[in-house]
Amino acid sequence: KLALFSSFARWSRSVVSCRPTSLKMALSFPKIEELEQMELSDEQMQTYCDRIHYHWEPEQSPSKKMLYEVHRLHMLAIPFENLSVFLDDGVNLSLAAIASKFGSGSHRGGYCFEQNRMLAAVLLKLGFEVETKEGRVWLDDGENLRKSYLPLRNHIVVLAQVGKQLYVCDVGFGRLLPSEPIPLQSDTEIENGWCTTQLLVEQQDSQLTSQEMWYLWFLDPTVDAWKRGYSFDVNAEFSWVDAEPANMFVHSHPDSVFTQLLWVESAQAECHTLLFGNELRQERFAKDDDSFLTRTVTRVTSGNHLRELCQQHFNIALSSSLANDLFAINTAAKPDKWRLFNALRSKQRLAKVSLAAQVQDGLSGLMKKLF
Numbered sequence: 001k002l003a004l005f006s007s008f009a010r011w012s013r014s015v016v017s018c019r020p021t022s023l024k025m026a027l028s029f030p031k032i033e034e035l036e037q038m039e040l041s042d043e044q045m046q047t048y049c050d051r052i053h054y055h056w057e058p059e060q061s062p063s064k065k066m067l068y069e070v071h072r073l074h075m076l077a078i079p080f081e082n083l084s085v086f087l088d089d090g091v092n093l094s095l096a097a098i099a100s101k102f103g104s105g106s107h108r109g110g111y112c113f114e115q116n117r118m119l120a121a122v123l124l125k126l127g128f129e130v131e132t133k134e135g136r137v138w139l140d141d142g143e144n145l146r147k148s149y150l151p152l153r154n155h156i157v158v159l160a161q162v163g164k165q166l167y168v169c170d171v172g173f174g175r176l177l178p179s180e181p182i183p184l185q186s187d188t189e190i191e192n193g194w195c196t197t198q199l200l201v202e203q204q205d206s207q208l209t210s211q212e213m214w215y216l217w218f219l220d221p222t223v224d225a226w227k228r229g230y231s232f233d234v235n236a237e238f239s240w241v242d243a244e245p246a247n248m249f250v251h252s253h254p255d256s257v258f259t260q261l262l263w264v265e266s267a268q269a270e271c272h273t274l275l276f277g278n279e280l281r282q283e284r285f286a287k288d289d290d291s292f293l294t295r296t297v298t299r300v301t302s303g304n305h306l307r308e309l310c311q312q313h314f315n316i317a318l319s320s321s322l323a324n325d326l327f328a329i330n331t332a333a334k335p336d337k338w339r340l341f342n343a344l345r346s347k348q349r350l351a352k353v354s355l356a357a358q359v360q361d362g363l364s365g366l367m368k369k370l371f
Helices: 002-016 042-052 064-077 095-101 112-125 240-252 303-314 320-331 334-370
Strands: 129-140 155-162 165-169 189-192 195-205 210-220 225-233 263-267 272-276 279-286 292-299
Touching (some): 042 064, 042 095, 064 155, 064 165, 095 112, 112 155, 155 225, 272 303
Antiparallel strands (some): 129 225, 195 210, 210 225, 272 279
């Protein structure tokens, strides 16, 4: 009886501990000190390596070959996606939460904060010297802003050192980045993966300060034009505590694209698949004497169709109810998206409260029977 009770209690503890004290405080924010934690346990590291199919040898010294292999395998194995934005838990940036989410039995991914936080921790575990930097996402021609305001610093990149060379590592920017790290050197065009990229550096001086600002430009084959991807200050100090306000904006603000539609994408050597709202795009790009790209576009027609596509292309399982709610958000006009978004989160909270209450009632009943 005691063994049965202990087993049930261990399972139920995780559910009961998730029970929010109020519906307004249901999002699972990490403790601030957890954001400074960057050390993976051996078990977490091995679980991650199993997920990306990397053979980890703890005694092996860091090398350029290792850096490139881990970066490439991560991009191939872990999708870019924002499903957690629509769930009650939100996006928790504690390393333990990300490591659990990216576990070997999981098919889940995340957006740049999660992806590059995990990559930084993995590279540290492998013995690399690593720094992380905040970036502004531009996605413009360098002259005309996409929006009427300066982009927020809501992107993260990782710098890793091999010998005397620094590399820009980024597994959280979708197909717009190479599948392998980029040497931090100006003016060099690199053909790697889906795009040709180039890093340009500008010394930006004001009356009081100066910045060494690096800009990543990419040549997107879908439009055959150079675009400014993002920028970062290579000398700026950064702590993961600094990322929490930006993360809160990304997953909980009505102007964030991540609260307005479901976004899932995965990159494979031969094909890139992007689910963006109610449109699924599959792109195949080959370079030989004549570069060419083929694209297949599928319109999502219902919640059930969305559920089927997520399962088929990303191995992500959605309940029928969640798929219908996501389809409604994808389809709605912008003023209605925020209302539907908050309604979905409230539904998730109520479901969790109800489940926690059922577990507690079950525990009470079991204890009465056993004792």
